[in-house]
Amino acid sequence: MNDQEKPDTSRRGFVQLLAGGAVAATAASALGSLAPAGGAESTAKQSRIQYGMLIDTRRCIGCHSCSVACKAEFDVPLGVNKSWVEYTEKGTFPNVNRHFLPRLCNHCSEPQCVAVCPTGATYKRPQDGIVVVDSGLCIGCKYCIQACPYDARFLNPVTNFADKCDFCIHRVSKGLLPSCVNSCIGGARIFGDVNDPESEISRQIAANAVTVLRPGKGTEPNVYYIEADITEEAENSDGSYRVRVSTHRSIKERR
Amino acid sequence: MHELNWGLPVILYLFLAGLGAGAVTVSGSVLLRKGGFHDSRMDIARYGALIGPIPVMLGTFLIVFELGQPFRALNLFKMLNLSPMSIGTWALALFIILSGLYAICFIPRQATWPWLGKARRVLAWLCVPLGISVAIYTGVLLGAMPARPFWNSPILAGLFVLSALSTGTAAIMLMVALFGEKSAEHREGRENDQYLLVSSDALLLGGEMLVIFLFLMFAHLTIGDVRHAVEVILPGGSLASLFWWGVVLIGILFPFVMELFQVVPKLLYGRTFRSSLVLEVAVALSVLAGGFALRYIIVVAGQVTGPTTL
Numbered sequence: 001m002n003d004q005e006k007p008d009t010s011r012r013g014f015v016q017l018l019a020g021g022a023v024a025a026t027a028a029s030a031l032g033s034l035a036p037a038g039g040a041e042s043t044a045k046q047s048r049i050q051y052g053m054l055i056d057t058r059r060c061i062g063c064h065s066c067s068v069a070c071k072a073e074f075d076v077p078l079g080v081n082k083s084w085v086e087y088t089e090k091g092t093f094p095n096v097n098r099h100f101l102p103r104l105c106n107h108c109s110e111p112q113c114v115a116v117c118p119t120g121a122t123y124k125r126p127q128d129g130i131v132v133v134d135s136g137l138c139i140g141c142k143y144c145i146q147a148c149p150y151d152a153r154f155l156n157p158v159t160n161f162a163d164k165c166d167f168c169i170h171r172v173s174k175g176l177l178p179s180c181v182n183s184c185i186g187g188a189r190i191f192g193d194v195n196d197p198e199s200e201i202s203r204q205i206a207a208n209a210v211t212v213l214r215p216g217k218g219t220e221p222n223v224y225y226i227e228a229d230i231t232e233e234a235e236n237s238d239g240s241y242r243v244r245v246s247t248h249r250s251i252k253e254r255r
Numbered sequence: 256m257h258e259l260n261w262g263l264p265v266i267l268y269l270f271l272a273g274l275g276a277g278a279v280t281v282s283g284s285v286l287l288r289k290g291g292f293h294d295s296r297m298d299i300a301r302y303g304a305l306i307g308p309i310p311v312m313l314g315t316f317l318i319v320f321e322l323g324q325p326f327r328a329l330n331l332f333k334m335l336n337l338s339p340m341s342i343g344t345w346a347l348a349l350f351i352i353l354s355g356l357y358a359i360c361f362i363p364r365q366a367t368w369p370w371l372g373k374a375r376r377v378l379a380w381l382c383v384p385l386g387i388s389v390a391i392y393t394g395v396l397l398g399a400m401p402a403r404p405f406w407n408s409p410i411l412a413g414l415f416v417l418s419a420l421s422t423g424t425a426a427i428m429l430m431v432a433l434f435g436e437k438s439a440e441h442r443e444g445r446e447n448d449q450y451l452l453v454s455s456d457a458l459l460l461g462g463e464m465l466v467i468f469l470f471l472m473f474a475h476l477t478i479g480d481v482r483h484a485v486e487v488i489l490p491g492g493s494l495a496s497l498f499w500w501g502v503v504l505i506g507i508l509f510p511f512v513m514e515l516f517q518v519v520p521k522l523l524y525g526r527t528f529r530s531s532l533v534l535e536v537a538v539a540l541s542v543l544a545g546g547f548a549l550r551y552i553i554v555v556a557g558q559v560t561g562p563t564t565l
């Protein structure tokens with residue numbers, strides 16, 4: 001039974017964990033005598049979906065179609081964003097350069113927001129790896145907002161729940177692309193299952209040098225970038241050249 | 256400037272819950288140590304028990320109404336998971352109930368009925384570990400996040416426990432000084448009480464100094480996020496003056512020196528312990544003010560700093 005699907009690490013209720021463990025053990029012993037190991041389970045693991053996004057920043061023109069599409073899709077209140085674009089401006093005239101970095105929740109494989117949520121409201125869906133907030137459970141304690149290393153979350157000022165990008169579950173489950181991907185005029189966003197080696201996103205990830213953001217935080221993001229410029233303002237501390245990082249969010253700095 | 260997701264209600268909660276849990280813990284330990292049936296030191300146990308639950312309840316009230324969805328707070332009791340906030344919530348709820356009962360047992364000064372003395376002891380055995388849990392979990396809660404380099408250290412929980420115990424002791428010191436038995440026949444007992452409180456508080460403040468020194472030293476010697484974060488409280492940082500004047504000088508050094516000044520003659524030279532009301536009140540108030548400043552600095556500093564590289 002080594003190939004058994006990794007237990008769902010979300011909704012890690014202590015009680016549920018214990019209960020789940022007992023059920024799994026019973027099931028394992030029952031199945032062990034009936035079915036040969038491997039087989040069904042290993043296919044199950046391979047077919048387990050982890051949705052992800054690949055953002056090719058070379059194709060991004062900083063037009064904010066994604067930001068606007070996301071706002072419109074969810075009626076995201078003023079002052080907060082699920083999807084945003086950061087500008088990195090570098091150099092001194094005439095040798096200047098401007099780079100765009102579209103941002104959203106990374107739907108991490110080791111999401112810190114899930115680890116800290118005291119009610120189990122934030123969890124990683126076992127069927128597709130999307131990290132979601134269950135508004136029926138969320139108490140708005142903001143622990144997850146503090147814990148996310150990407151500042152991807154916010155307290156929705158209308159509902160007072162924690163909120164963030166949900167990879168447009170309502171569209172994706174109907175076979176549509178997420179709104180920001182659909183609207184991207186540069187074709188900079190590729191959405192798909194990163195666990196399926198045949199998918200477009202997996203092939204692009206394999207064929208390009210890709211990075212994730214803040215890999216040192218151990219969150220294992222599922223949003224990948226091609227040529228992401230991650231220069232920080234602090235890097236021009238000696239004043240030799242200019243760096244300015246800004247966003248259109250209500251808080252202008254990168255956090 | 257970064258927005259503060261956790262503001263004054265959270266800061267006050269950390270301070271008040273720490274103070275109350277500290278006072279009950281001190282009360283329970285003193286009661287158990289003395290067997291609980293002696294009159295001397297009864298003031299410490301009694302005032303600790305009586306004042307402890309109030310700030311904890313007040314602080315809890317504040318954070319419940321700070322929640323985005325206050326009326327959903329009961330969702331916390333639908334599960335117990337490994338989130339420090341979940342474990343802490345359960346510990347806090349148990350602590351509020353049991354410390355409330357413990358306080359009720361101290362309303363009559365004398366344990367006239369034998370079962371009352373027994374109830375006090377049983378509740379003290381439960382309230383001491385729960386009080387420490389309430390004091391420590393907030394430090395674990397903040398310390399658990401790699402996204403918040405200023406908080407992300409195991410030593411924060413240690414600092415929170417020491418600060419909770421020392422503010423709790425200071426609160427009891429204040430109560431004993433203001434309302435304790437002052438008649439001549441109680442004079443010796445009262446001075447014994449104050450000696451115990453003052454010397455323990457000096458020890459706790461000494462511990463705090465050590466932990467703060469370690470925190471600053473490690474943060475300063477490291478590189479990257481943590482070092483960058485600690486700069487807000489180092490000279491030149493935006494929170495530096497409150498930290499050095501409020502926490503270090505008023506909150507720790509002043510009371511520590513005053514306490515040594517009171518304790519050392521008895522400790523080293525066997526002189527009689529003498530104290531004055533004004534000094535006791537001044538020391539207690541400065542420890543309390545410093546405790547609040549410490550929580551303020553930590554909660555704010557953790558949120559205005561963050562990872563420095565993407």
Ligand code: SF4
Pocket residue numbers: 104105106107108111112113114131147148149150151152153164219
């Ligand atoms: S990016 Fe932040 S909010 Fe999204 S899954 Fe990762 S830790 Fe959670």
Ligand code: SF4
Pocket residue numbers: 116117118119120121122133137138139140141142143144145161162
């Ligand atoms: S704000 Fe909601 S989703 Fe976030 S940690 Fe608190 S209960 Fe969980």
Ligand code: SF4
Pocket residue numbers: 069070071073082083104164165166167168178179180181
């Ligand atoms: S996937 Fe949907 S929710 Fe997420 S950023 Fe794009 S449009 Fe917004």
